[in-house]
Amino acid sequence: MAKNILEMRSITKTFPGVKALADVTLEVARGEVHAICGENGAGKSTLMKVLSGVYPHGTYEGDIVFEDKTVAFRDIRDSEAEGIVIIHQELALSPYLSIAENIFLNNEVKGAFGLIDWNKTNQEAAKLLARVGLRENPTTKIMDIGVGKQQLVEIAKALSKRVKLLILDEPTAALNDEDSDHLLDLILHLKGQGITSIIISHKLNEIKKIADSVTVIRDGKAIETIAKEDVTEDRIIKDMVGRDLEHRYPDHTPTIGDEILRVENWTAHHPQDSTRVMVDNVNLHVRKGEIVGIAGLMGAGRTEFAMSLFGRSYGTRISGKVFKNGEEIKTRTVTEAIDNGLAYATEDRKQYGLNLIEDIKRNISMASLDKLTKSGLVSDNEEFKVANEYRKSMNIKAPSVLSKTGKLSGGNQQKVVLSKWIYSDPDVLILDEPTRGIDVGAKYEIYTIINRLANEGKGIIVISSELPELLGICDRIYALSEGRITGELPIAEANPESLLKLMTMEKPR
């Protein structure tokens, strides 16, 4: 048996007008964890789609050698038959089916007369769940378990297909730290059982933690493959962006003024279960020119707080007071919140932030159409002009403002979302995970924009699950746990340890 389980040789894939992959060679050794990094749009996903047969043999140039033989997959079933299983970033589970049903979907355990043997199905599923360390009943519905556990179900499903090469596309993007750790441990555990993994990830620290080698892709080319002992974050970043990125966070000297927003005793309950407190008596304030962070684990109530504040978009039985420049304001509807100078850029831009089938122009104008309206008519030309100004000032990379936002990369989509809110001219911006799923270069740009907004005297609240990010850009950080503010640290006193301690502080019972 050769050392390499997989060799992709000189893969070139062209779309009309774009060369997505140019002569990419990838070698994955048997039994290793191989990481692939690159900015969004660099070609990582395309490469994996070539490998898994989404782009069938013949639509690309080059050879794929798997387990010592040249393969020509016509579709994903072909590659799965060989033991290559890809788990996509957006999980492909059916929420209304049970864990066991999902695991054996299209691979059903049959008994007499070709009918499904449910007892055996559940029994087999339980075995697989034990292998991935998930303690759930196989009959539990997918919608009743969290994203972290769903990810494990996906892996169990892959195991049921006798996977030899497991490909994970940004597996921890939607997970909290605890779930991420568990998942990474599992990948190492599977490695012990001889399963090779390819992991696509933006998170450099986790790559360092588990990868045996790292291949960096940039602009459709494989830049280099680095062995474990030579991996440093700086080297990967340099390869990814093609230049040294000395600082991951732009320098910023804040000019902090008077208090601009104060929230007092803010409480919100779960929309379906109104006895469950999701946001518990939160008090916080933001000053002009200040960037305030909210740190908290998944489920701490960060987004719930922000959305309940922003026009009661989340929760029931909401109470509390909001003051802007010392005067009480109401934010009962989104319109009211916007009119009072609030803006909220969501953590989930595809679901809640953008109209993906609409162009950049109309997305930017969405929250401020009134500004473009004269005697009842929206001015198309004015809208075009405004959108173009934002395209330039925010460096949105797109052929024109008439491009559909669904075709932009994550970073550019986020810039469109930010443009929309900046155009609404708010005094306070709440940015929920502003750099989620965005590559390093674009992150830097987003931070620069955030600094610029602060310098203009706006108050900024940044919600993030990445502590380094909060520590890198904020002037002051609140920690949130179980819906309560458990502490507040000026940046000088904040570090990952002190924050984590506050973030995990439990309610006295």
Add this chain to the structure above:
Amino acid sequence: MTDIKKKASGPAAVATAPSSGIKDSISHIISDLGKNGIFLALIAVVVLFAVLTDGVLLRPQNISNLIVQNGYILILAIGMVLVIVAGHIDLSVGSVAAFVGAISGIFIRDLGFEWWMAIIASLLVGALVGAWQGFWIAYVGIPAFIVTLAGMLIFRGLALVVLGNSNIGSFPEGYRALGNGFLPSIFGDVELDPLTLIIGAAAVVGLTVGQLRTRHGRQKYGQEVEPLVWFVAKIVLVGLGIMYVAYNLASFKGIPLTLIILAVLVLIYGIISNRTVFGRHIYAIGGNRHAAELSGVKTKKVDFFIFVNMGILAALAGLVFTARLNLAGPKAGDGFELEAISAAFIGGAAVQGGIGTIAGAIIGGLIIGILNNGMSILGIGIDWQQAVKGFVLLLAVAFDVFNKRRAGGR
């Protein structure tokens, strides 16, 4: 290779430099043709049936009939496309049209309303019907499919109740004009009605001026515009089309009032859908309801008024239909909803919402109308007509899906 270069040269180049060169023009025209595929389909259908019917299709009287016979479907299609863009559907419009037609009969026969009072009151009834359905859809949150399916039964039933299982006939002349009337020939009885030609010419001039102003405005703001040749060619083509219809109408009885109503509606709703905040909000809701909500769009209110509007247009369609037959019957409006929905989809509206245009729906409606009319002239029975229309709907949407998949790239 050139394509890649163009991408690399960046956004600025595209935005500022008006594209020049024959190659660019051609690629623009091709992409434009792709977008206007539905328009080409209309021309193809017209040519096909003009040939098959030995020109009967394009005889003056038939053109006039075509407009009048399809007027109510087109009126419904205008409202329906907005409903569909917002991500809903309305199955009740045929029943509502019948119901309002019946009510208008009651207003005139039993309550002694003047014809114009009856029309206004009937439109109000339509608005109330729309408000009723809008309430359940927007504020209670029941899917439009269910609410309007119920409405389809409810209002069909109520139409029967109102009519007491009989017909109401002989409406006053003012009312009948809605469906049968023509603009008076103020120039006397001549071979070619000058008024019709003047209005046709005015429409062409208006269209040209409007298009020129839009183009100028865009250029002033540095937007990319289509190549001049293509721009002129399109206007000439559409202008000739309008003048051809005008000429034929002039040699028959002049301009049908239904056409005037339609033209006004197309103009108004074209502006509403494109240039007003309300219209923009409809598209925003259809594209991504959550994002629209979080951008301050009052989604419930917009949903509600979309259905109020649909109610009014369904009422208007009912009036036009009743006026045309000079009869309010319990079977009126049967299947209208399906024709209107087909028109919107053939015209490029997306089933998931967010996409669709008034112009597209009108063209879609015209295609259905010409199919109906052409096949009738050919003596094809109602059985095959149905089947053919079904195929056309399927093909049109399949074409659209295919087109989008190709444009979607990766």
